[in-house]
Amino acid sequence: MLAVQSVARGGVTVVSTIHSPTAFTYSLFDTLHMLVGGRSVYLGPPDASAVAYFTDSQPSRQLHPDGIAGLHVGSNSAELLTALVAEADRGGMGPSLADAYASSPWPRPMRRSWRHSCRPSGPHSCPRQDLAAELAVTRATVTPWWWGIWVYGKYRSARNYTSPTFLLQRVMDKLFISLLIMTLYLGVGDDLSDGNVMNVAAILFAWSAATVFAAAGYVPSLVLERGLFVRERADGLYHATTYLTAKLLDELVINTVVALGVAAFTLYGIQFANSFAVFYVSYIIGIFIGITAAYFVASIAPNMDVANALLPIYGTTVMFFAGFLIRLDAMPAWWKWYAYIDYAKYTWGAVMINQFKDRPQPWIGGQTVLEYFALDGVSEWAYLGYACLFFLFFYVSTALVLTFKQYQVR
Secondary structure, three states: OEEEEEEEEEOOOEEEEEEEOOOOOOOEEEEEEEEEOOOOEEEEEEHHOOOHHHHHHHHHHHHHOOOOOHOOOOOOOOHHHHHOOOOOOOOOOHHHHHHHHHHHOHHHHHHHHHHHHOOOOOOOOOOOOHHHHHHOOOOOOOOOHHHHHHHHHHHHHHHOOOOHHHHHHHHHHHHHHHHHHHOOOOOOOOOOOOHHHHHHHHHOOOHHHHHHHHHHHHHHHOOOOOHHHHHHHHOOOOOHHHHHHHHHHHHHHHHHHHHHHHHHHHHHHHOOOOOOOHHHHHHHHHHHHHHHHHHHHHHHHHHHHHHHHHHHHHHHEEEEHOOOOOHHHHHOOOOOHHHHOOOOHHHHHHHHHHHHHOOOOOOOOOOOHHHHOOOOOOHHHHHHHHHOOOOHHHHHHHHHHHHHOOOOOO
16 A cells, blocks of 8 residues: 655645555555655655755755754654755755755665565566555545544643633633522522513523523634644544544533533522423533534634624524514514524523423413413423434534535645
């Protein structure tokens, strides 16, 4: 099998070629091919011999009289040499490097080794047709998805979870809003009298709407990493879905824990008649949907400014059509359809149903609270199930955009 990787750095093109055996036994070697302006400046193994060649090269001695070993760039010889050649090219010494290489004894034997690298162990000739068939692949070579997620968690998630900046950005907004709601409506949640019904409905609406505002904090996570994502994906480190899943797991784990504490002191501080399970699950589902919605907007937006403009617009529509600011029955016929694709309708509806399902007495106009808000006859868990579909929709949509959208044009 022949694998080729080409990386352009500045004016330098680096081509790494790895030969490995398939059905026959071939000679094994790694080759580093470096070009400047289309001319070779080095072709050979990226080891100590390459470092020795550039150390003795006249242009290198002009650039670094004390030797190139003191550069300390990267962690291997290939990175050291790439940095050296890029520096020489920026200084206008690229042609000198190419001339020095062409006049050195290196080119001829290395080209001969390149041409005759395929050496079958038997008497048969090199199976060119078999090799061509192997090279005619139809998909990219990447690491397995589970390995990509594990590596992401081991390094980036572990680093994020020890970063005060990362943690505070995901804790303080939820903590502040919930503290505000809890202290403002302290102890009024179990009062289901006619005069307090609207207050309780407003509190539950604010609780659900808080997840909409929290979504804005996750837009930079995808936009600012776009260059890194393009490079790592081009290097075959992961599929777009692996990257998206790893990032979501990174966020979901910490938000699941944070939301547990926030939901507990909010529910018990206000003394809702709600089940804690419904109250907590509706909140965490809303957060999860907000994160994937933010990721979707970030994936389609060309830059941070556009993303920061699009997400609040969507969040505003989510609040208007949830069913509290204007009831479903009062919505114009040409807008009522949007309420059914508004995830806040389902997260807010679930906690409303759970709060007032045991209050059958009429409230306004002979209607119960749930009839007034068009929430009667529905299970709170069914509404939470519908809300989960929005998470799935935004996840799939973001994965498709990340897979097929070209963020860089060569």
